[in-house]
Amino acid sequence: MIEGPRLPWLDATIVGITPITHRVKSFRLAVTFDRPAVAGQHVEIRLTAPDGYRAQRSYSIASAPSRDGTIELMVEGLPKGEVSGFFDGVAEVGDTLELRGPIGGAFVWRPEDGGPLLLVGGGSGVVPLLAMLRHRAAAAPHIPALLIYSVRAADEVLVQDELVRRAETEPGFDLMLNLTGDGGRRIDAALIGEALERLGAPRHTFICGANPFVGAASDLLVEAGLDPRTIRTERFGG
Amino acid sequence: MSTRGFTGRRPPETTRVRLPPGQSLTEDFPVLQIGPNPRIDLDTWRFTLRAGSRPLKSWSWAEFGALPRTRWSGDIHCVTQWSKFDTAWEGVSVDDLLADAGVDAPTAFALAEGYDDYTTNVPFADLTDGRAMVATHYDGAPITSDHGGPARLLVPHLYFWKSAKWLKGLRFTQKDEGGFWEMRGYHMYGDPWREQRFTGD
Ligand SMILES: Cc1cc2nc3c(=O)[nH]c(=O)nc-3n(C[C@H](O)[C@H](O)[C@H](O)COP(=O)(O)OP(=O)(O)OC[C@H]3O[C@@H](n4cnc5c(N)ncnc54)[C@H](O)[C@@H]3O)c2cc1C
Numbered sequence: 031m032i033e034g035p036r037l038p039w040l041d042a043t044i045v046g047i048t049p050i051t052h053r054v055k056s057f058r059l060a061v062t063f064d065r066p067a068v069a070g071q072h073v074e075i076r077l078t079a080p081d082g083y084r085a086q087r088s089y090s091i092a093s094a095p096s097r098d099g100t101i102e103l104m105v106e107g108l109p110k111g112e113v114s115g116f117f118d119g120v121a122e123v124g125d126t127l128e129l130r131g132p133i134g135g136a137f138v139w140r141p142e143d144g145g146p147l148l149l150v151g152g153g154s155g156v157v158p159l160l161a162m163l164r165h166r167a168a169a170a171p172h173i174p175a176l177l178i179y180s181v182r183a184a185d186e187v188l189v190q191d192e193l194v195r196r197a198e199t200e201p202g203f204d205l206m207l208n209l210t211g212d213g214g215r216r217i218d219a220a221l222i223g224e225a226l227e228r229l230g231a232p233r234h235t236f237i238c239g240a241n242p243f244v245g246a247a248s249d250l251l252v253e254a255g256l257d258p259r260t261i262r263t264e265r266f267g268g
Numbered sequence: 269m270s271t272r273g274f275t276g277r278r279p280p281e282t283t284r285v286r287l288p289p290g291q292s293l294t295e296d297f298p299v300l301q302i303g304p305n306p307r308i309d310l311d312t313w314r315f316t317l318r319a320g321s322r323p324l325k326s327w328s329w330a331e332f333g334a335l336p337r338t339r340w341s342g343d344i345h346c347v348t349q350w351s352k353f354d355t356a357w358e359g360v361s362v363d364d365l366l367a368d369a370g371v372d373a374p375t376a377f378a379l380a381e382g383y384d385d386y387t388t389n390v391p392f393a394d395l396t397d398g399r400a401m402v403a404t405h406y407d408g409a410p411i412t413s414d415h416g417g418p419a420r421l422l423v424p425h426l427y428f429w430k431s432a433k434w435l436k437g438l439r440f441t442q443k444d445e446g447g448f449w450e451m452r453g454y455h456m457y458g459d460p461w462r463e464q465r466f467t468g469d
Contacts, residue, residue, distance in 0.1 A: 035468055077276070
């Protein structure tokens with residue numbers, strides 16, 4: 031039953047780097063997994079110093095599952111972050127890193143899981159949700175989906191152009207962007223109520239972000255009457 | 269092979285010897301769970317030991333509070349690569365629960381079951397001889413809901429997903445049955461020092 035092949039460490043070469051906000055960069059990595067990926071999963075990245083010292087961290091896959099032999103990651107450079115700082119300041123196109131995955135079997139969505147799909151992302155927590163949205167658009171555009179995306183400031187929104195374009199051109203996809211900084215508000219019962227009215231009762235809900243965000247959002251959704259068993263959460267830390 | 273340009277931020281030697289492979293030290297207490305915190309009312313809370321589907325013994329919150337107390341301090345390791353040092357827990361050891369229930373060794377395996385329907389498997393031998401408890405206090409205060417309160421399993425020598433939050437019972441099983449994560453590619457045993465994160469590790 032659970033005997034399976036080992037999840038091997040693979041070499042992944044950086045084939046593209048694109049800044050997407052002042053803190054977050056997108057990395058396209060050439061890597062071929064030995065098993066199919068599912069939207070929402072992550073990889074482990076392992077960096078090795080010349081003396082053999084290693085650091086290992088998890089990053090969500092932003093790209094939809096595909097067979098083109100690449101994945102996209104989006105890494106927020108933290109001021110003194112050991113691994114995110116490497117991505118932010120050192121990594122270049124042509125570099126090879128070690129990676130293993132795809133990992134995760136709970137925070138995942140497949141087209142056959144159906145919808146409506148409610149996605150709630152805080153900050154860089156939107157990354158695995160983006161993979162779900164991209165996959166939905168390509169494989170199951172008939173499934174209704176709504177993304178509540180909460181960030182501090184407008185210049186911290188990841189791939190705003192893509193999200194706005196999707197909301198404008200994809201029937202059945204709805205975007206609620208929420209700014210919490212200056213004059214904005216944290217997500218609250220009223221906002222959740224509006225989302226549920228626009229989407230209808232979700233069959234699956236995915237919430238991702240920092241600890242306090244995920245805790246607050248899941249409490250609000252349970253209070254709004256959603257069945258806790260239909261809600262999946264992922265926390266990046268903090 | 270090393271990664272071009274990566275030097276790393278090595279923790280001091282005293283930290284490094286306490287970190288299992290692939291782990292980093294955190295000062296925070298990260299929260300990991302698959303869904304929302306379940307609402308648990310202490311008036312209706314029960315903790316139940318079962319052999320298969322047969323209940324062996326069940327305790328109310330008040331009865332549970334009257335059992336002998338155990339303390340443990342030490343390091344915990346989460347499969348998402350963080351470790352936290354010198355955590356202090358208090359609760360009831362699985363040995364004391366079994367003694368109160370008047371049972372010896374029902375089977376060689378157990379499934380821990382949470383109020384959120386989460387399950388995880390732990391061999392019986394890893395739960396007894398002082399190796400595990402049902403913890404109700406962390407750092408001298410009742411465990412908060414975010415960290416699995418009112419009561420969670422604590423099996424600190426295994427990756428922390430084995431320490432099921434919001435515990436409602438232990439079910440002794442004939443076979444080693446995988447729980448929630450074990451059915452989704454995570455390791456059946458989960459020893460951090462052997463870096464048993466995923467199936468086949
Ligand atoms: C499943 C998963 C998916 C993730 N996906 C992404 C992603 O798509 N994009 C992204 O930018 N980041 C993501 N992260 C976060 C990422 O793994 C790193 O934690 C982050 O980049 C910081 O690492 P660092 O080495 O730069 O910082 P560090 O040098 O580790 O230090 C930063 C601070 O954060 C704390 N910290 C580090 N790791 C964690 C952790 N896992 N939980 C709690 N606290 C921690 C440290 O104690 C320290 O205080 C994800 C995390 C998880 C668990």
